[in-house]
Amino acid sequence: MPELGKYNVLKAVRRTDHGFYLQDEEGVEVLLPNAYVSEELKEEDEIGVFVYKDSEDRVVATTIYPKISLGQFACLKVTSVTKVGAFLDWGLPKELLCPFSEQRNEMQEGRKYIVYLYLDEQTDRLVATAKVNKYFQTKNIELKEGDEVDLLIAGKSDLGYKCIINQTYVGLIFENETFQKMHLGLETKGYIKKIREDNKIDVSLQLESYKNILPHADLILKVLKENNGFLNLTDKSDPAVIKEIFQISKKAFKKALGTLYKKRLIRIEEEGIFLN
Numbered sequence: 001m002p003e004l005g006k007y008n009v010l011k012a013v014r015r016t017d018h019g020f021y022l023q024d025e026e027g028v029e030v031l032l033p034n035a036y037v038s039e040e041l042k043e044e045d046e047i048g049v050f051v052y053k054d055s056e057d058r059v060v061a062t063t064i065y066p067k068i069s070l071g072q073f074a075c076l077k078v079t080s081v082t083k084v085g086a087f088l089d090w091g092l093p094k095e096l097l098c099p100f101s102e103q104r105n106e107m108q109e110g111r112k113y114i115v116y117l118y119l120d121e122q123t124d125r126l127v128a129t130a131k132v133n134k135y136f137q138t139k140n141i142e143l144k145e146g147d148e149v150d151l152l153i154a155g156k157s158d159l160g161y162k163c164i165i166n167q168t169y170v171g172l173i174f175e176n177e178t179f180q181k182m183h184l185g186l187e188t189k190g191y192i193k194k195i196r197e198d199n200k201i202d203v204s205l206q207l208e209s210y211k212n213i214l215p216h217a218d219l220i221l222k223v224l225k226e227n228n229g230f231l232n233l234t235d236k237s238d239p240a241v242i243k244e245i246f247q248i249s250k251k252a253f254k255k256a257l258g259t260l261y262k263k264r265l266i267r268i269e270e271e272g273i274f275l276n
Contacts, residue, residue, distance in 0.1 A: 001028050002051045002059070004119060005070030005126045010061065012045045022049065022061055032061040052126055055094045066091040068117045073132060073152060073164050075185025077112045088115065088128055102129035112185055114154045114164075136170045138199055143169070143192050151203065153186040163190070163203055171201035176222040178205065206263070216248050216256035221265065221275070229275035234268055 002008045002024050010022035010030065019033040020041060030051060041047065049061035050069070067090045068074035076088040076096065085099040086107035098107060098115060107113060107130070115128040116135045132154075143149070143165070151171075152164040160175040161182050173182075173190070180188075193202040223245065224231055233242065235257055239250040246253060257273070260266045267274045 001026065002030050002061070003070070004051055004053065004059070004124070005117060006051065007048055007069065008051050008061070009046055009048050012041055012043055012047060014043065022047065030059050030061050032063075036061070036063040038063075050092075052092065052094070057125075062092065064092060068096075068115070068128075070117055070119060070126065072167050073114060073116050073135075073154075075112050075114050075152065075154075076128070078107050078109050081107060081109050088113075090128075096126065096128050098128040098130060102127065102131055104130045114152070114184070133170075136164075137168050138170075141169060141195060141199055141201070143195065143201070145192050145194060147192045149190055149192060149203070151186075151188050151190040153182055153184060153188075155184060156182075165190075165192075165201065165203065169201055171203040173203050173205060176218055176225070180205065216246070216252050217259045219246055219248075220253075220256055220260065220273075224266070224273065224275040230272060232272040234270075234272060 002010060008024065010024055012020050013023045013029065014021050019031050020037050021029045022032050023029050032047070032049060036049075047063070049063055050066060051059060051061050054060045067076060074090070076090055078086045079089050079095055080087045085097050086103065087095040087097055090096040096117070098113075100106070113130050114132060115130050116132045117126060117128055118135075119125070120127045149165050150167070152167075154162045154164050154170070156162070157172065159172060161173045161178065163171050163173055165171045188205065190203045190205050193204040195201055233245070235254045237250075242248065242250050242253045257266070257268065261268060265276055267276055
């Protein structure tokens, strides 16, 4: 049986007035409507398609790649709110339902939310849920420090930004380690910084930052961000002023500046230090 909510490689078996019927290895057929049938498609060809239920609750195939598939997380926009729940734009003609029972807070039209796609066993329909925490894997973490990972920014917290790692785990990017604009739904690369004893995962956006940027450098970055990306200081500033602001020596300050400059996180000009 072709899997709902997933990509399936199926064989084209017969053309009809409504489209091309595709077949899996068990002989189960699903219709690829004419709108998605290319002129090149012929019988016995194999084709990759996404399988879901259309507005008439029929199992159909499409060559469109939706924004989310079964067992995945994505940031989707609410297009309308009805008496049954919120409908989300996932890139297919039939929009995706997130029932009220699956909403953390009542969803609002025009806003974006992080959701997870699952198959409702009672109705055999694909459904979105905003109650995503129960779908994260928190044990047997198959990651190690330094691993490059795919990140989906899932929201802001007091410490930084919550992120979904490799569509499987949840992690945290500390705010003083974000050197780019962050927003809900941002997809980017990152690196595993630390896996704690309680299996909480710290993530860095830079491969070397968590190893080589000294604590003093982190402090300078934090103060820069708090001052709109500018400090009226340079490596020639009075040691007393440096100590008053950072509680470190001028030597440590210069070393930290050098580290940040080499990593192109700052630029040093006559007026002072600027955050890149």
